[in-house]
Structure formats: C-alpha cells, structure tokens
Amino acid sequence: MSKNTLYDKVWDLHKVATLPTGQDQLFIGLHLIHEVTTPQAFASLKEAGVPVLLPKRTFATIDHIIPTQNQQRPYQDPQAELMATTLEDNVKKFGIQFFDTTTQRQGIVHVIGPELGITRPGMTIACGDSHTSTHGAFGSLAFGIGTTEVGLILETQTLPLSRLKVRRITVNGTLQKGVYAKDVILKIIQVLGVKGGIGYAYEFAGSVFENMTMEERMTVCNMSIEGGARIGYVNPDETTFTYLKDREFTPKGHAFEDAKIYWKSIASDNDAVYDDVVTIDGNTIQPMVTWGVTPGQSASVTDLIPSPESLPEDARKNAEEAYAYMKLKPGMSMQDIPINVAFVGSCTNSRISDLREAAKILKNHKVHPNVKMLIVPGSQPIKKQAEAEGLDQIFKAAGAEWRDAGCSMCLAMNPDKLIGDEICASSSNRNFMGRQGSPTGRTLLMSPAMAAAAAIAGHVTDVRTYL
Amino acid sequence: MTSANRVTLKGTSVVIEGNDIDTDRIVPARFLKEITFENMGNYLFYDVRFNEDHTQKSHPLNDPKNQKATIMIVGKNFGCGSSREHAAQAILRFGIQTIIGESFGEIFAGNCKSVGIPVLTATPETLASLKKTLEENPSTSVTIDLVDKTAVLENHSFPISIVEAWRQAFLNGSWNALSILKANTDKIRALDASLPYKF
Ligand code: SF4
Numbered sequence: 310m311s312k313n314t315l316y317d318k319v320w321d322l323h324k325v326a327t328l329p330t331g332q333d334q335l336f337i338g339l340h341l342i343h344e345v346t347t348p349q350a351f352a353s354l355k356e357a358g359v360p361v362l363l364p365k366r367t368f369a370t371i372d373h374i375i376p377t378q379n380q381q382r383p384y385q386d387p388q389a390e391l392m393a394t395t396l397e398d399n400v401k402k403f404g405i406q407f408f409d410t411t412t413q414r415q416g417i418v419h420v421i422g423p424e425l426g427i428t429r430p431g432m433t434i435a436c437g438d439s440h441t442s443t444h445g446a447f448g449s450l451a452f453g454i455g456t457t458e459v460g461l462i463l464e465t466q467t468l469p470l471s472r473l474k475v476r477r478i479t480v481n482g483t484l485q486k487g488v489y490a491k492d493v494i495l496k497i498i499q500v501l502g503v504k505g506g507i508g509y510a511y512e513f514a515g516s517v518f519e520n521m522t523m524e525e526r527m528t529v530c531n532m533s534i535e536g537g538a539r540i541g542y543v544n545p546d547e548t549t550f551t552y553l554k555d556r557e558f559t560p561k562g563h564a565f566e567d568a569k570i571y572w573k574s575i576a577s578d579n580d581a582v583y584d585d586v587v588t589i590d591g592n593t594i595q596p597m598v599t600w601g602v603t604p605g606q607s608a609s610v611t612d613l614i615p616s617p618e619s620l621p622e623d624a625r626k627n628a629e630e631a632y633a634y635m636k637l638k639p640g641m642s643m644q645d646i647p648i649n650v651a652f653v654g655s656c657t658n659s660r661i662s663d664l665r666e667a668a669k670i671l672k673n674h675k676v677h678p679n680v681k682m683l684i685v686p687g688s689q690p691i692k693k694q695a696e697a698e699g700l701d702q703i704f705k706a707a708g709a710e711w712r713d714a715g716c717s718m719c720l721a722m723n724p725d726k727l728i729g730d731e732i733c734a735s736s737s738n739r740n741f742m743g744r745q746g747s748p749t750g751r752t753l754l755m756s757p758a759m760a761a762a763a764a765i766a767g768h769v770t771d772v773r774t775y776l
Numbered sequence: 777m778t779s780a781n782r783v784t785l786k787g788t789s790v791v792i793e794g795n796d797i798d799t800d801r802i803v804p805a806r807f808l809k810e811i812t813f814e815n816m817g818n819y820l821f822y823d824v825r826f827n828e829d830h831t832q833k834s835h836p837l838n839d840p841k842n843q844k845a846t847i848m849i850v851g852k853n854f855g856c857g858s859s860r861e862h863a864a865q866a867i868l869r870f871g872i873q874t875i876i877g878e879s880f881g882e883i884f885a886g887n888c889k890s891v892g893i894p895v896l897t898a899t900p901e902t903l904a905s906l907k908k909t910l911e912e913n914p915s916t917s918v919t920i921d922l923v924d925k926t927a928v929l930e931n932h933s934f935p936i937s938i939v940e941a942w943r944q945a946f947l948n949g950s951w952n953a954l955s956i957l958k959a960n961t962d963k964i965r966a967l968d969a970s971l972p973y974k975f
Contacts, residue, residue, distance in 0.1 A: 322971075323967070323971075325960055325963050325964055325967055326960050326963055328941075328953075328956055328957075329944070329948075329950070329956065330941040330942070330944040330945045330950065331940060331941045331944065332941040334957055334960060336964065336967045336968070336971070338971055338973060339975075345808050345809075345860075346859065346860065346861070348811035348812070349811070349812060349813055349861075352811075352812070362961070362964070363968055365974075365975045366968075366975060368975075373808075374809060386809075388809040388810070389809065391811060392809060392811060395811050427975070429973060431972070431973070432973060437859055437861075438858075438859055439857065439858045439859040439883055441859075452883075453858075453859035453883050454859060454883065454886070455859055455860070455861035455864065455883065455886060455887035455890055456813075456861040456887075457861060457887070457890035457891065457952075458886070458887075458890060460954075461953060461954060461957060464954060464957075464958065465954070465957040465958055465960075465961070465964060466964055466968065467957050467960070467964055468953075468957075469941075469953045469956070469957065471939065471941055503796055503853060503856060504796070504852060504853040504856065504879055507853070507879055507880075507881075507882055508882070534857075534883075537853065537856065537881070537882070539882045539883060558975065567972075568972070568973070571972045571973070603796050603798075603856075623795070623852075626794070626795070627794070627795055627796060630794070720800075720805045720858075721805060721806070722805050722806065722808065722809060739798075739800070739857065739858075741798045741800040741801065741857060742798075742800070742801055742823070743800060743801070743804050743823050744800050744805070746805070746806070748804070748823040748828060
C-alpha cells in the first residue's frame with residue numbers, strides 16, 4: 310500500500326467518513342461541468358426538488374457541442390441548441406458560475422480550469438469527463454465521473470470511492486529536439502499498455518517532468534486515462550507556483566504565500582512508498598504516431614507498422630482488426646501513411662504553446678492541396694493570445710482554417726467531422742473507431758508539430774526534418 | 777432511480793468478443809446529444825450493428841436468439857475510454873442486468889455500478905470455459921450468485937469476482953449511494969469550512 314505520496318495526503322485530507330460498504334466518502338473540492346454529461350443529473354435534482362449543496366464549488370462551461378465556425382444563437386443544430394439552453398437554465402436555477410462565450414473565458418473545460426487559476430495543487434477535482442486527469446498536472450487528484458456521480462456531487466459534494474494503488478513513472482534524461490510531451494505519454498502508453506493503469510493513479514516524475522512547462526505536464530496527465538489510469542499527477546513545484554501566480558482565481562498577496570505552504574506540504578515525501586515503480590529513458594523517445602484504433606497501437610515515426618508476429622500474442626487479434634479498419638498494412642513505413650485532414654486542437658494539445666509549435670512548422674509553408682487543416686484553440690483567451698502573436702496569420706497564410714474555441718473534431722459532436730474513411734493527423738487523444746464523427750473515419754494521434762508537418766507533406770512525416 | 781438489492785441474477789447470455797472495446801464503440805458520440813437517457817438502448821453498439829443506411833450488420837446483439845439475454849460476456853478492458861454514462865445506460869436499457877469480463881475501464885465500471893449493473897470479473901480460463909459451454913448450448917441459463925460469488929450453469933459453478941464494496945452495496949440495496957452520502961451532511965459542511973482552499 311502506498312504511503313506519504315501526494316495521493317495519500319490529498320485523499321486523507323478530503324475524507325469525510327468510512328461508508329458501511331468499506332469505501333471512503335470523499336469530499337470533492339472542485340467540480341467542473343459541461344453541457345453533455347449534466348442534463349440528466351440536474352433533472353434528478355429538479356425532480357426531487359433539492360438544491361445544489363455547495364454551488365460555489367462547481368463551475369460550468371460549454372465545449373463539446375459548440376460550433377467553431379458560426380457561434381450565432383440559436384445554433385444550427387437544434388439538439389446542440391437544446392443542450393446549450395438546458396445548461397443555461399440549470400446554472401441559472403442552481404446558482405453556478407458559467408463561463409459562456411460572452412464572458413470571454415469560455416473554452417474546453419480542462420483548458421479553462423488551469424488557465425483561470427481555478428485548478429490548483431492539493432485539490433480533489435471531478436468532472437463528467439474522462440480527461441479530468443489533465444488537472445493532475447497541478448498536483449491534484451482529478452478524475453472523470455459519470456452522470457449519476459455528477460448528481461451525487463451536486464447534492465452532497467462527495468462521492469463513494471475506493472483508494473487506488475499508486476505507480477510512480479519516472480522518465481529520466483532529456484527529450485530530443487522534435488520530441489514533445491505528447492510523444493512522452495504515447496510512449497508511456499505503448500510501454501505499459503492501454504489497460505496497464507487500471508487500478509492505479511500515476512505519479513509522473515523524473516528530470517523530463519521536472520523540466521516540463523505546466524502546459525506540457527497537462528498534455529501528459531490528460532492522457533493518463535488512455536493508459537487506463539483514471540488519475541495522473543505531477544508533484545507541484547516552482548514551475549507550478551509561477552504558472553499560477555496572478556491568475557484570476559489564484560489567491561493574491563499573503564493568501565498566495567499561505568496557499569504555497571499548503572501546496573508544498575502535499576507533495577510526495579522523499580521516503581514515500583509506492584505500489585509500483587517504472588522507469589523510462591527519456592533520451593531515446595522518438596516522435597510517436599498511432600497506426601491503430603487504440604492509443605497503445607503506436608510506433609516511432611521512423612519505424613514500420615509492426616507485423617502481428619512482432620506483437621505479444623494477446624495483442625495480435627486486436628492488431629488484425631486495427632489494420633483492417635485503418636486500411637493499413639503491417640510492414641509499411643509509418644511515413645507512407647497519407648492523410649486527408651490535419652487537426653490541431655483538443656484538451657490534450659490546444660494551448661498557446663501547442664499553437665506556437667504548430668505555427669513554427671507551418672511558417673512559410675503551404676498545407677498540401679489534398680489536406681484540409683483545422684486549428685482550434687482550447688479557449689477564448691488562447692485564441693486572443695494567438696492572434697496577438699500573429700499565429701492566426703501564419704495559419705491562414707499556410708491555408709489552414711482558424712476556428713473558435715471548443716472540442717471540435719476531437720469527438721465531433723459539433724459540425725467538425727471526418728467524412729467517409731478520411732484519415733486525420735490529429736493532436737487529440739483518442740483514435741477509437743468512429744471517434745472523429747464518421748463511422749469509418751480514421752485517426753492518427755501525434756503531437757501538434759507532427760500534425761503540422763503531416764499537413765504540409767500530405768502524409769505522416771518526421772517533424773525533425775522541418776526544424 | 778430506486779435501489780433494490782441484487783443477490784442472484786438469472787438469464788441467458790450474449791458474448792461480445794474482442795478486447796479494448798471503448799465507450800465510443802458502445803455508444804457513438806453523435807448519440808450523446810440527447811438530454812435524457814431514454815433512447816440509449818437503441819444506440820447500443822450502433823456503428824458495429826448497423827450500416828450507414830440503418831440496415832443490420834451481423835452482430836451478436838442483432839441475433840434474434842440473443843434478444844432476451846440479460847448477461848453480457850466480454851473480454852479485457854471493456855468500456856475503456858470516455859466517462860459517458862450513456863454507455864452503461866445503453867446496456868441497461870437494452871435489457872442487460874450484469875456483465876462478466878476479464879477487466880473493465882474504471883470509469884465505465886463505476887457507471888455500471890451507479891445504474892445498478894454489477895460488473896463481474898473472471899479469469900481468462902473461467903471465461904473460456906463459460907463461453908465453451910454456452911457455445912455448445914446457447915440457451916443455457918446462467919445464475920449469478922453474489923453471495924457465493926459464482927456463476928452457475930448446467931452443473932458447473934464458476935468463480936467470479938466483484939469489487940467487495942460494490943458487492944456489499946448490491947447485497948444490501950445501497951448501490952445508489954445518495955442517501956448514505958446525505959446522512960453525513962454535517963460532516964460534509966464541516967470539511968467544506970476547514971479545507972485550505974475555497975472559491
Ligand atoms: S477536447 Fe476531446 S477529450 Fe477533451 S474534453 Fe473535449 S471531447 Fe473530451
């Protein structure tokens with residue numbers, strides 16, 4: 310059993326009671342909500358005629374269904390419009406702060422929490438969205454929940470939970486040029502597998518993480534869930550505190566110094582005990598691309614699509630299914646995979662640093678005539694910042710489309726979708742069958758810089774030749 | 777939804793082959809735009825069960841003999857991916873009462889518990905012999921006993937596992953946790969006041 314880790318400390322601090330089932334009742338310090346996974350939860354409250362217990366601990370935004378091209382109300386899709394008005398009614402009725410587009414703070418829920426300084430170290434954070442693990446970058450226990458659990462938090466601010474085991478994943482060394490946080494997490498998932506994290510919280514550590522910016526740490530924690538781990542976190546340090554200072558919701562002055570004392574106190578101790586420890590050499594990580602239909606089916610960009618014989622026996626059947634769906638052949642060079650669409654966006658990679666990396670590659674280049682490229686900032690403030698830096702001009706000059714903030718083609722609940730069996734170089738987090746809106750659409754996960762390079766070349770290519 | 781205890785469950789089974797079946801496959805995202813769960817049963821495994829023109833593909837859930845199945849037998853890492861409760865709701869509303877597999881996506885398993893579906897795990901060997909028996913006689917009914925933690929069919933009894941806290945919750949009918957959480961409201965308010973962060 311783990312001891313003296315951040316996980317243990319934050320858990321103990323938020324424990325309300327031990328339940329008759331043996332589970333702990335855990336207080337959720339921060340609850341984030343969006344339009345898709347909440348209407349049924351609010352409906353139950355309304356039916357029972359009960360209020361939200363602690364409405365100040367819940368914040369709302371709209372991200373999944375929002376169009377990124379024409380945000381004029383009513384939305385053209387009546388179902389999207391109904392989801393939006395339902396959320397608007399609910400936040401108003403229950404007194405919840407809502408970052409809609411008029412606030413100029415709207416964006417993907419996992420982007421705006423940190424950006425506004427709402428997400429901070431030592432919190433328990435839940436949201437009806439599996440990528441809530443993103444907020445673990447700040448040293449919080451942040452995890453995705455279902456709609457019934459959203460309802461439990463609204464009514465009681467708590468959840469019945471069992472403790473996870475803690476696995477420390479140390480990545481040592483220095484990342485090569487052209488290798489990004491996205492490649493680190495794709496590598497971790499390749500090594501530990503898509504179910505390796507079941508039952509675990511992941512603590513990410515080592516020099517690679519110490520040297521990462523907060524935005525990079527968020528990219529890694531974001532995809533913990535793709536590795537099966539509901540929670541991923543990094544211990545808070547000076548990088549965390551510097552990022553948080555002066556953000557809208559961050560405590561100011563003395564209160565900031567007090568908060569820092571708390572934040573430092575919850576970091577894992579030097580003598581902390583873990584249930585499992587894994588070490589990965591960061592020096593050897595290459596730019597990664599997925600070739601299959603799970604985030605673990607990936608290879609280095611310089612490799613070939615693996616043959617079934619080279620895979621462990623229990624992975625072969627899935628691989629066969631993946632080749633058939635992806636219409637790709639084992640033994641083919643990764644760089645020979647043609648693309649039709651490039652997407653830079655999603656809660657994994659839509660922050661300002663991601664847009665800057667994509668712009669660096671696209672500058673003085675043109676998107677290949679066979680490729681449609683979409684660049685979707687994660688929030689309204691990011692959009693504004695990118696425009697202040699002239700990134701939008703670089704994107705447009707290259708022939709890419711520059712959109713408004715939202716989840717967009719990450720899961721295609723808005724009008725941004727793949728058509729037929731189009732194949733997309735995507736900076737998002739899931740390459741599941743049909744994920745990007747077409748039941749036969751195909752997704753290749755990679756870093757934003759790699760997606761930009763692929764957009765120029767018209768096929769998967771090694772971004773390092775563009776640096 | 778009201779809680780009732782789940783001590784034994786009896787019914788026929790449907791086998792869904794394959795590992796890493798994600799929640800996007802269980803309910804594609806385009807069906808999440810509804811503000812109720814009412815219709816979710818219709819969307820279960822939609823893109824693997826239906827062509828784009830809505831005609832049926834060959835799939836175990838389209839097989840007439842499986843229409844009344846109440847037990848679903850799956851592989852490894854079933855329900856990985858998104859937190860959408862729609863996936864658990866679709867399975868429930870299709871008529872499935874319990875799922876047996878080798879392992880499950882964690883959020884999905886929690887959602888199943890929330891809606892009253894016990895999620896059971898079994899070893900690969902157990903699953904293989906279960907499936908073999910069912911292959912030979914698909915109409916065999918299976919009895920799941922949460923007291924003994926067994927799946928019984930014909931004269932065989934197979935061991936199954938379930939998260940102990942969930943087993944307790946199903947046995948005593950407290951799987952909908954709302955009332956037991958609410959009972960501690962005073963403690964919740966006290967913790968709220970004492971936490972080192974506020975909004
Ligand atoms: S960007 Fe994608 S993964 Fe992230 S919250 Fe939106 S839909 Fe989910």
